Amino acid sequence: MSEPLGPQRRETQPEEIAGAPPTTAASRFAAWQKAGGIIVPILTAVLAFLIGGLIVLATGHNPFQAYWDIINGAGLNWLAHPTNTDVANTAAYNFSQTLLQTTPLILTGLAVAFAFRCGMFNIGGNGQYLVGLYCANWVGVSFVNLTRPAHVLLGIAAAAAAGAIWAGIAGFLKATTGAHEVITTIMLNWVAYWIGNYIFQQGGPLQGPANKPLSIPISGDIAHSARIPVFWGDADLQGLHIGFFFAIGCLVLFWLILNRTTLGYEVKAVGYNPEAAAYGGIKVRVNYVRAMAISGAFAGLAGGLDMLGYLYHFGTTDVQAAQIGFLGIAVALLGRNTALGVGLAAFLFGGLLYGTTHGLQSGTIDPSLAGHLTEMIQGLVVLFVGADVLILAVWNSRRRIKRRRPAPAQQAAEAAS
Amino acid sequence: MSTYVGTLRRSRLYHSSTVATVGIVLGVVACIIAIPPITARSAVWPVLLGMLAVLFGIAALSRGAGRVGWGALAAGIIGCGLSVLAMQSSVSNLDQVFTASLIASMLVFATPLTFGALGGMFSERSGVVNIGLEGMMLMGAFWGIWGADKTGNWVWGVLIAMLSGALLALVHAFFAIHLRADQIVGGVAINFLALGITGYFFVQLYHGNNVPTGVSQIPDVKLTSERGTSFFAESFGHLNLMIWVAILFVPLSYVVLFKTPIGLRIRACGEHPRAADTVGINVYLVRYGCVILSGMLAAMGGAYLTVGYLNTFNENVTAGRGFIALAAMIFGNWKPFGAFGAALLFGFSTALAFRLPVYSSNAATLFQALPYVLTLIAVAGVIGRTVPPAADGRPYKKQ
Numbered sequence: 001m002s003e004p005l006g007p008q009r010r011e012t013q014p015e016e017i018a019g020a021p022p023t024t025a026a027s028r029f030a031a032w033q034k035a036g037g038i039i040v041p042i043l044t045a046v047l048a049f050l051i052g053g054l055i056v057l058a059t060g061h062n063p064f065q066a067y068w069d070i071i072n073g074a075g076l077n078w079l080a081h082p083t084n085t086d087v088a089n090t091a092a093y094n095f096s097q098t099l100l101q102t103t104p105l106i107l108t109g110l111a112v113a114f115a116f117r118c119g120m121f122n123i124g125g126n127g128q129y130l131v132g133l134y135c136a137n138w139v140g141v142s143f144v145n146l147t148r149p150a151h152v153l154l155g156i157a158a159a160a161a162a163g164a165i166w167a168g169i170a171g172f173l174k175a176t177t178g179a180h181e182v183i184t185t186i187m188l189n190w191v192a193y194w195i196g197n198y199i200f201q202q203g204g205p206l207q208g209p210a211n212k213p214l215s216i217p218i219s220g221d222i223a224h225s226a227r228i229p230v231f232w233g234d235a236d237l238q239g240l241h242i243g244f245f246f247a248i249g250c251l252v253l254f255w256l257i258l259n260r261t262t263l264g265y266e267v268k269a270v271g272y273n274p275e276a277a278a279y280g281g282i283k284v285r286v287n288y289v290r291a292m293a294i295s296g297a298f299a300g301l302a303g304g305l306d307m308l309g310y311l312y313h314f315g316t317t318d319v320q321a322a323q324i325g326f327l328g329i330a331v332a333l334l335g336r337n338t339a340l341g342v343g344l345a346a347f348l349f350g351g352l353l354y355g356t357t358h359g360l361q362s363g364t365i366d367p368s369l370a371g372h373l374t375e376m377i378q379g380l381v382v383l384f385v386g387a388d389v390l391i392l393a394v395w396n397s398r399r400r401i402k403r404r405r406p407a408p409a410q411q412a413a414e415a416a417s
Numbered sequence: 418m419s420t421y422v423g424t425l426r427r428s429r430l431y432h433s434s435t436v437a438t439v440g441i442v443l444g445v446v447a448c449i450i451a452i453p454p455i456t457a458r459s460a461v462w463p464v465l466l467g468m469l470a471v472l473f474g475i476a477a478l479s480r481g482a483g484r485v486g487w488g489a490l491a492a493g494i495i496g497c498g499l500s501v502l503a504m505q506s507s508v509s510n511l512d513q514v515f516t517a518s519l520i521a522s523m524l525v526f527a528t529p530l531t532f533g534a535l536g537g538m539f540s541e542r543s544g545v546v547n548i549g550l551e552g553m554m555l556m557g558a559f560w561g562i563w564g565a566d567k568t569g570n571w572v573w574g575v576l577i578a579m580l581s582g583a584l585l586a587l588v589h590a591f592f593a594i595h596l597r598a599d600q601i602v603g604g605v606a607i608n609f610l611a612l613g614i615t616g617y618f619f620v621q622l623y624h625g626n627n628v629p630t631g632v633s634q635i636p637d638v639k640l641t642s643e644r645g646t647s648f649f650a651e652s653f654g655h656l657n658l659m660i661w662v663a664i665l666f667v668p669l670s671y672v673v674l675f676k677t678p679i680g681l682r683i684r685a686c687g688e689h690p691r692a693a694d695t696v697g698i699n700v701y702l703v704r705y706g707c708v709i710l711s712g713m714l715a716a717m718g719g720a721y722l723t724v725g726y727l728n729t730f731n732e733n734v735t736a737g738r739g740f741i742a743l744a745a746m747i748f749g750n751w752k753p754f755g756a757f758g759a760a761l762l763f764g765f766s767t768a769l770a771f772r773l774p775v776y777s778s779n780a781a782t783l784f785q786a787l788p789y790v791l792t793l794i795a796v797a798g799v800i801g802r803t804v805p806p807a808a809d810g811r812p813y814k815k816q
Contacts, residue, residue, distance in 0.1 A: 372614075
């Protein structure tokens with residue numbers, strides 16, 4: 001493979017240009033990259049759904065019906081404006097619930113994506129989400145004298161700060177001792193998990209005073225002044241709160257930080273090559289801590305919005321069941337760590353999450369079965385995204401077949417001339 | 418006389434690390450004499466021993482022992498503190514917590530961790546990071562009890578568990594080795610997949626309820642004829658077969674890894690795959706073998722959990738034990754005995770956490786976070802830096 005590159009390239013170049021619509025090789029390459037950039041996630045998702053469908057088929061259920069149910073369960077039929085008012089109302093509710101699930105997924109996805117851009121893998125999204133949630137709950141239950149916007153904002157700020165500190169520990173350890181952030185964030189996840197089990201359990205510091213005599217390990221409800229206003233649906237029925245726009249705003253913020261600020265430039269430079277960044281005068285260690293803290297702030301914010309937006313209280317069983325932070329990994333990877341991609345992937349997983357667990361109507365597939373189908377699809381997505389070599393090989397083999405077809409015609413033309 | 422002193426100075430006894438080790442032992446002893454069966458009720462002896470440990474620590478530090486010296490210093494202070502704490506509580510409470518069966522239950526909790534940690538060690542020694550231990554353990558836990566239930570024989574249960582773990586590990590190996598995917602991403606995916614697969618089939622095959630009771634269980638090894646009350650009988654008298662297997666596997670994997678040509682090849686692949694390839698070692702083959710072995714070992718840990726200990730299954734039954742196993746492996750510095758020691762420590766802390774509600778149920782819950790905090794401290798290099806294999810996590814491309 002050590003042929004001289006220069007002259008060889010020049011000889012082949014005109015041929016390539018003649019065959020393709022884009023005029024220069026550079027623009028062709030850019031187009032190919034762009035196609036690969038979109039195609040890889042789409043193929044990944046399709047492949048994951050395909051294998052998930054095969055498992056559904058193998059266990060004796062109808063995969064098409066199952067997926068159709070999930071789509072309807074997620075309320076996507078609302079977009080088609082159903083004429084039947086009952087169907088329309090259910091669909092609208094389901095769709096609002098899908099967006100409600102999408103909100104924290106966007107943020108935990110951004111958390112993973114931001115650390116990724118700095119060359120770090122933040123597996124601790126779940127722990128950061130949980131500590132954010134605890135802090136928001138504490139703020140929401142205390143400080144009852146505050147007025148609404150102040151109380152809500154204080155809760156959100158506390159949640160983001162808690163997440164930032166929790167992730168910042170991992171960043172700090174990486175910067176000072178070189179401890180690998182994957183290990184430290186996994187450990188911090190479990191520390192957060194046990195803290196949650198501690199604070200909400202019987203006699204725990206955050207257990208609700210009303211729940212104490214009943215031995216219910218659940219926190220108290222947050223004050224009404226701390227609840228984020230609902231703009232779609234009924235606040236008592238988990239309506240969609242305006243935190244959704246907050247999450248969308250964070251997508252924009254994420255893009256702005258990375259593409260329009262010095263901070264983002266430094267983060268990306270460290271992510272591409274820490275040695276080169278250090279040579280260029282960027283403080284790599286500072287950026288590790290900073291990027292982790294920002295990443296954790298996103299995840300903590302997700303916890304805060306969930307708590308103040310629709311959960312209002314939390315218990316030990318909720319702590320044990322929390323998966324939103326882990327789903328963020330799949331969201332970020334599928335979204336290729338870009339703002340738009342994370343938004344779309346979060347919507348996909350939000351739909352899956354709600355569509356499989358709550359929204360199923362026809363009895364084709366057991367809801368609990370479908371819930372595990374989500375986990376499998378999530379696993380397959382992460383598995384395939386990690387191996388874009390495989391996906392690109394599939395994509396390229398398709399291209400190769402395509403390229404082979406015009407080849408005889410070209411040869412004929414060459415022979416004729 | 419002066420020659421005698423000179424010999425003493427040169428001997429190992431006088432060496433700073435020896436002094437520090439004695440200090441650490443003294444600190445531990447200070448702690449032990451305050452709890453049953455000795456239960457010293459006077460603070461004099463523990464505090465004296467603790468202070469002696471601190472002195473040894475300072476002596477070692479002044480001779481340049483570094484971390485071990487600080488360890489002795491810490492052991493003395495912590496030993497003092499814990500023994501004084503033990504004296505604050507009543508004898509009856511202490512007797513309730515520190516029984517001989519504490520050792521038995523420590524071994525029970527340490528066994529899945531030992532299997533997982535040994536598995537992870539083989540995989541990482543060959544250069545493949547295995548975050549998917551949790552998933553492989555979960556697969557073993559579910560398919561183990563399924564196998565034992567369907568065949569009516571626990572042997573088949575364990576074998577099927579190992580097969581399921583090996584299959585999942587094969588997926589990880591294929592993506593990590595042949596497709597050169599990010600191994601951490603792959604491991605995360607393995608954990609999700611296992612959660613989905615076991616949950617899905619649990620609902621599909623058992624409708625989400627507990628599996629039928631009376632599933633063939635891995636037998637206990639009865640060393641004492643009747644249920645004796647002696648310390649030995651209560652600690653080791655009737656332990657599960659898998660516990661002994663786990664204990665046996667520790668020296669076995671030490672010998673395999675460090676005393677055989679195969680072990681040398683495994684370590685070469687983890688330290689410098691290019692060099693290993695140059696001398697004719699098939700790096701891909703070694704890595705595949707090690708990852709699959711790690712899946713089998715982790716699955717054995719899972720099978721012990723369901724077929725040997727709980728005799729039932731619920732969703733996500735491993736509940737993070739695979740991650741503690743990973744922590745034990747790191748804490749044990751990628752070495753068999755180190756990993757086993759860490760597994761015992763973490764098992765002990767879990768066993769203790771289950772008995773601490775005598776004092777305060779709140780503190781007991783928080784105590785469960787101890788393994789994770791200790792691992793955080795360990796990777797941060799406070800207790801001596803952990804050193805992973807040089808090529809751990811780096812995909813290798815054949816030339």
